[in-house]
Amino acid sequence: MNLSKLAVLRPIAMSMVILLLLILGIVSVRNMTIDLFPDLTFPVAAITATYDGAGPEEIENLLAEPLENAMGTIPNVETISSYSQNGGVLVVVSFHWGTDMDFAALNMREKIDTVRDFLPQGVESPRVVRFDPSDLPIIQLAVKDVSNEMIEAKQLAEEEIKPLLDSIEGVASVTVEGGVENEIKLIVDPRELATYNVTLEQLQQIIGAENLNLPAGSITDQTQQLPIRVTGQFQSISDIETLPIPTNNGIIPLNQLVTVEESLKPYNQLSFLNGEPSVGISILKQSGTNTVAVAEQIHEVLDQIKTQLPEGIEIQTVFDQSKFINQSISAVTSNMIIGSILASLVLYLFLRNIRSTLIIGFSIPISIVTTFVFMYFSGHTLNLITMGGLALGIGMMVDNAIVILENIYRLRQKGLSMKDAAIQGTTEIGPAIIASTLTTIIVFLPIIFVEGLAAQLFKPLAIVVSFSLFASLFTALIIVPLFSSLFLKTKAQKEEHSITLFTKIVDKYKQLLKFSLRHPKKTVIITISCVLVSLAGIPFIGTEYLPAQDQSYINMTVKLPEGKSLDATYEVTERVNKLIEDIEEIDLTFVTIGGGNNFSVVAGTRTNQANYTILLVPKDERAQSDQEVAEQIRTRVSDLSYAKVSVEASDGGFSDDPVSLTISGPNIDVLQELADDTIDLISEIDGVREPSSNYTEGNPQISVIIDRAAASQFGIGSAQIASAVTNATKGVVASRLARNGDELDIRLMVESTYTSSIENLSELLISTPTGQKIPLQSVAQIARDQGPSQITRTNRVREITVRASILNRSLGDVTKDIEESLKENIKFPSNQYKITFGGQDEQMNDAFFKLSLALALAVVLVYMVMAGQFESFLYPFIIMFSVPLAIIGVILGLLLSNQPFGVGSLVGMLILAGIVVNNAIVLVETINLQKKRGMMTLDAILLAAPTRLRPIFMTTLTTVLGLIPLTLGFGEGTEIQQPMAIVIVFGLSIATLITLLFIPSVYLLFDRKKQKEFSEDIHFD
Template sequence: MKIAKLSVLRPVAMSMVIVLILILGLVSLRDLPVDLFPEMTFPVAAVTVTYNGAGPEEIEQLISRPIEEIMSSIPNVESVSSTSRTGGALILVSFGWGTDMDFATLNMRERLDFIRDSLPREVPMPMVLRFDPSLLPITQLAITEPNGDLITAKKLVENEIKPFLDSVDGVAAVTVEGGTEQEIQLLVDPNKLNSFGVSLSQLQQIIGSENLNIPGGSLQDQNQNLPIRITSQFSSIYDLETLPIPTRQGTVALGTLVEIKDTTKPITQESYLNGEPSVGLSILKASGANTVTVSRGINKRLDEIKKNLPDGVEIKAIFDQSKFIEQSIRAVALNMLLGSILAAGVLYMFLRNFRSTLIIGFSIPISIVTTFLFMYFSGQTLNVLTLGGLALGIGMMVDNAIVILENIYRKRQLGYSLKDAAIEGTSEIGGAIIASTLTTVVVFLPIIFVDGLAAQLFKPLALSVAFSLLASLFTALIIVPLLSSTFMKVSDEDSSFQHGFSRVTDWYRGILQKVLKRPKMTIFVTLIAFLASFGLTPFIGQEFLPAQDQGFVGIDARLPAASSLGATFEMVQDIDRILENIEEIDLSYVTVGGTDNFSMAAGTQTNRANYNILLKELSDRTRSDVQVAEEIRNKLKGIPNADIRVSASDSGFTGDPVSITIKGSDTETLRAISDEVIEIISKVEGVREPSSNFTAGNPEITVNINRERASTYGIGSAQIASTINDATRGLVSTRLARSGDEIDVRLIVDDRYTTSIEDLSKLLIDAPTGEKVPLHAVASIDRDQGPNQIRRADRLREVTVRASILNRDLGSITNEIEETLRAEITLPAGYRISFGGQNEQMQDAFFKLGGAIALAVVLVYMVMAARFESFFYPFIIMFSVPVTVIGILVGLFVTFQPLGVGSLVGILILTGIVVNNAIVLIDYIIILKSKGVDTYEAILEAGPTRLRPILMTALTTILGLIPLTLGFGEGTEIQQPMAIVIVFGLSFATFITLVLIPSIFLLFDQWKEKRAKKKGLVGNVES
């Protein structure tokens, strides 16, 4: 080939090009963003609406339904779901994959404008938010103070830690969680206040109007313009105590009317690190920033901050995404290195020549660096999947170089000069190499047309493999001939290995002779093996994505609705005592009064606690995070009245393993069906912690206003609601400046006057006439059970049952659940059950990747047809594809690996790899036939001649993937199924191909010759 000739004859110029590529590649590597997974865009947006005071049913009718209807009319919308809850609604809008979310969210805002006038006037403008994984924190910290003083700890975090972390490059936001703040409370005795003729609102207005520091214009004095400042600001609690308040009994000090307490704000949420009170920090990175670089900047800044902190103050990392990223990338890089060493070992074993091995070994880093260059300009990031693609490509990278080097080596043994051997050896095999590379690269083309989560994950992997193969093609066609023409040395020694391999070649020639005598028998035996392999399918399960051990366990613990923060804390203490005995736990961080995803409208939930448990390094423990989670799950079952869910290996972007949705019109019927579903699936082996998202209503106090009686006093509903709210929650009258901080001064009715319905009924309301009217005179007060929330999807109410799985694959569990539910549940008319979560994602990915594999087969055939300029020879080569099924099924069976998305991507890659050996073999047979050699003899010569490069390329690919197949290190769980499929599929296919393809070639060639003779005979007769 001309390019090979140019590289051999112009070595200096070509060397300069190679050096330039290496420099550019290394610069690209330095600037490549590093992340755990590729940047993903999820086609989901949310509409959030607040409507204070409204219950779930009102919000469903007045807000959720109108918004659902208008959102459903937007193009590309796949589903609309809503959650209506006291005080607000959350409407989730799911679009089709590939939707431009910037345009979609703009469209959502325009549609909301259409219905703005039909919403209640009290409702503020709904907000539209996109779901963006980059908004999740990359680092979470917990800060503890030696005395457990949360006021000091929070001040320290806000004044000494947060400002310094805000300034780190790449940090978008730092949020403080937990802790408490000082507050001055003015506790009111309503009876005393009433005796002085002062209302709560009047007192608030007086206090607020007296705490002033305002400008008062200016004054001309002695040719100077002097500004006037009026200062009447409170500077101490004494100023509050002595503040004169006008009453109907005369002017009295505020301290006479109220009890003044210097205390802390009421706490609805507490955080603890290993049982010690703490303050949390969540750090978000800017969009497009390098996660590892930002985390390193944070850690460096924390080291500086710690030097200036008071003694005893500790900062612990609860979660650091960069840590797992670095561990995963280190593990994948180590696997790449091991794979390279094993591949080099194979080369040396076959060639027994250090210089030739060094030439191939040198081509690996050049190919890798060139791949980084391609990745940089295509906008990829360096993550577990792109590096996994490189690890998958390590063995394949050297395939092209091996075939060309082996041919050059053979030409040199035949007596060619170094330069001639390099040029002729490359030219003879170059076409086949280009065709074999393109067949592997072209299989990734269909992934472009695949959408969904699987495509978001595996497109970058496919690109990195394709880039590495194109880089290896460049290396093989230019660098290998260049180095071979300079450094290659043919050994004249007849080594023991060469002697042994000659015997293998002779043995293979003998096998070929026997096979070619009975080619139909070879095809029949292969067909029997192919069909028999399908007998293993019942023993191979199905999964979406394999679990990843990130050394992290989460616990969501809940008591019955409306349980107090104190009761929840007692449950947390019980959990803590159990966790102390689990040796794999490094640290435990719990938020008591945790929030859920609906926190925008719901606030905190005092009956709930959320644990973030960090486990020790994988090398320091013998059990996986899933096994540790199972032990925690079993030990926590004994805690009374607690609903506890334990999770591990959560990637954050897949659904629940088991997700069953029941849809219908009546909430109570849905609850009854969901309870029955939970009872049934809990008996299925492998199902853990089934629960529904139906939540019983919270106990509540309902105040029913009698409008007629209230109107006789001149009192309106809004005034009654405001009075009750001020009495129970208090109202901030003013703020007191002290020690550089501003402290809220809250006016609040003493708890002892609002602890019961009877006390609440005595609350006095100011009438316009000056009369004080008790609440029971204008309203009835009852204790009730209000609905908690109403969930809807596609305009129907729904309840979802979720569960985790353990020690069984997702496909088997889902099939058993479907069969059991079909047999044991009879649904009322208008109700239906559907499966979602990971099962839905898995089925969607299987369907789309299955289509991609079918399209890849067609594309591979088309590439080979273009290369050979024939439909006949590619048709023969394609017979090497189905035989991979034997190895794939055997591999999945013996490694107990379910068939998942990773396995399907491995099959896709294997489709392009497996034909390469057949291409090399057929190409040489065609060359020999073009020289007049008989088909039978051409096969007998081509097979043994191409045996060495075929075995070398197959073994380097197989051994290069062995470390990934064994799953060494963190973060390799996703690549492991792909590696298993390729290793076993290629192993079986290589040995079958060596006898099957020659047999098929001979049969088809004989048939072709007979047909040609028959046509010729007919033509002669007709003439």
């Protein structure tokens, strides 16, 4: 080990290198981006296209089909789904993971150009939109006025707060939702207008033409060039009321024709914070920016704004992603510190030498700092996954250093000088720790070839763990020998009182080892039997995709039947608020009623729907998890039979629905019937919550069916009739009144009596070209009917998706029960109809398959690395026997912790495959070293195994204890790492204990066979 020798002989130079490394590490940490998760790229893009007036079936034939056909020719497309609704279509194109989405989006635009000429006239140009997780708000605010005068709050949010937030570096957009605004209403009675022979359109033109300030040239007066400006703009409501209007009865003021009043503008969205009216503000950050840094700047600006707010106006944070990030990273950091302390404590208990403990204690921060340097220059961010990888690596980080230090410590006890012990101790054991480190790192190589969401999440973790192991190798080979040569003092050749207990353990181990070596075949058979027996526990372990994360907030949707008004929905939310107001775990509730449809290509609003964001008190301040609180809410609102309520604890937003069943076939009515039957069946399965389908029934609507023959006799057309009805129901903004720095709409409206019922609407007067006024019923039939529903297709086949959540049961168990129930009870009318599982089940099976292949490849790579290190195929083969021994601990750990087997557990097994062989490597390496010195195989085993017992125990305990905080799930945001920690802790612990007896027995059997010494008698001292 030339580097180790150089470090020992050149301590000042190496100290300077360490100091430089520490400075570089601090700078790296300060400049690293902090985020919740690594940058994720989802291979999904969508096309939106609108065609006003067309129903779903027309949209399906005229827009969806040509766009789907065009997208089908693009490379790497996995699925194409379309959602056809009244007036527009959304086509979602999913690509294979790893596709360059910039190039894919460009391909989509080119394909749209090829079919643009085949689309109907009047279709707006289709747009391509990519899905980006950064499009989700990082902060949501609520502005409320204690006096409930929400007009001022809305103005304040839009005119003062929004511009200040928009100017912050890193903020992409700020959206204001809810609140109310004033406007000037001019209420018209069409019959009254008819008596003066004035139309609504004429009033609109007159008001718009009079409310103007216009330049009118210039004049020269006493050598001055003066511009002329004609000012006719309204200054007050009085100017509007007295506006002269020419009629057949002469010129009269406007207020004789219309009723002028200032009132609230029509609204389709309301927001409430803890039951009080409020205005919502959503803030999005720019892609690639530091979430925590942007959030800090936002809060600084908000603190300044709060000092200047008018009396009674309050701003409250509803959701802050940076808060969860800080809590999660703080929890992981605390776990790292606790793990480091426990690892150092283990070292002290074994060696009872404070200098040895300090050497290892100092090597931990050096390894961490070195890891941060690697992360910074490789472009990784500080997030929940990378910090979790660092926490996983804490225990393994000191393994190499402990093995080196223990060997140096042992040589010091034999009387070698500090420098000689440092050089010889590192040289003896260096090759073994290089091999063990490489075997651990090599297991992560197959993850590079794995695709999917799980791979995107765990690749950074694997890379960071690899960085930490490289850093630990650097520390073990350079830092530990350096400090040992300078500070390691111990008592020579004298058994210290402090290790008497361990001496007894060694003696007991020697007895067990001798017994195992007397009966090596029995030892092997018993061990294999234990592995086989442990496999019987597999059916009792459930399966899952990714564990749910407790982010301390819950989403709830309250949906009334289609067509219900905003007021009706508000009344239901009042009832919901009373039902959940006394739940202690709830910190605040923010509800938005109505608002724009999430299906952006469809006009209209969801007045029948309310969306809740329920913020819980911090995790460590409540007895129930977010899932349990969600179930409590779900139980309380279950009696609201007139509304569909969906309650879901936030899971990070990366997984699909736990249960997702796609029913496909040609007939939408048959699909709806099958979906209803499926919902009824899975509702009875234990653990299934809130099953529902994405089938959307049409809204109740009023159809105005024009009689073209009658209309042509009066000289009017469909456009004029539609305009008259629109003006009557929505009104028309004729102009705007500028007042006190604000602008109010001037809206001409027909009296509400004409739109209060179908009968009154039929009496609406329409002007003909001859000046005659005719009722609407003379040229059209008015009827109440059902609007068209949505048509969903995937890969050109119609489908309905049934979704559900699960509680207190594993995904695998629930899926199995659903499969059995559907197989027994669902009868398809023909083979054109089928049900397929999607959602988390599909994601889980895909991830399990790919990661299982990665695990198998990792085992092969570990063997190849060891074969190169030992220059033998036999000894690596012996060492590989330690891998299946970990199965016992893995199954035991999952059963005891009641953890289902998921992607996290599988990644834990991948890591375990690399570290579980380390103890066997050190053991076999030492046996071979003794044999090279002339000892017989049996004697070499009996000497090597007890000699390496202490470093094996120490490295195992440091790894295990370093992961104990993660295993117990301390703090927020540790749910993803917890299954990995459980698998590693139990798998490594059990494998280590068995390895100490099993590997020597296997080694002896293979050595006997190799040397053909089966007949040789074995004598023990």
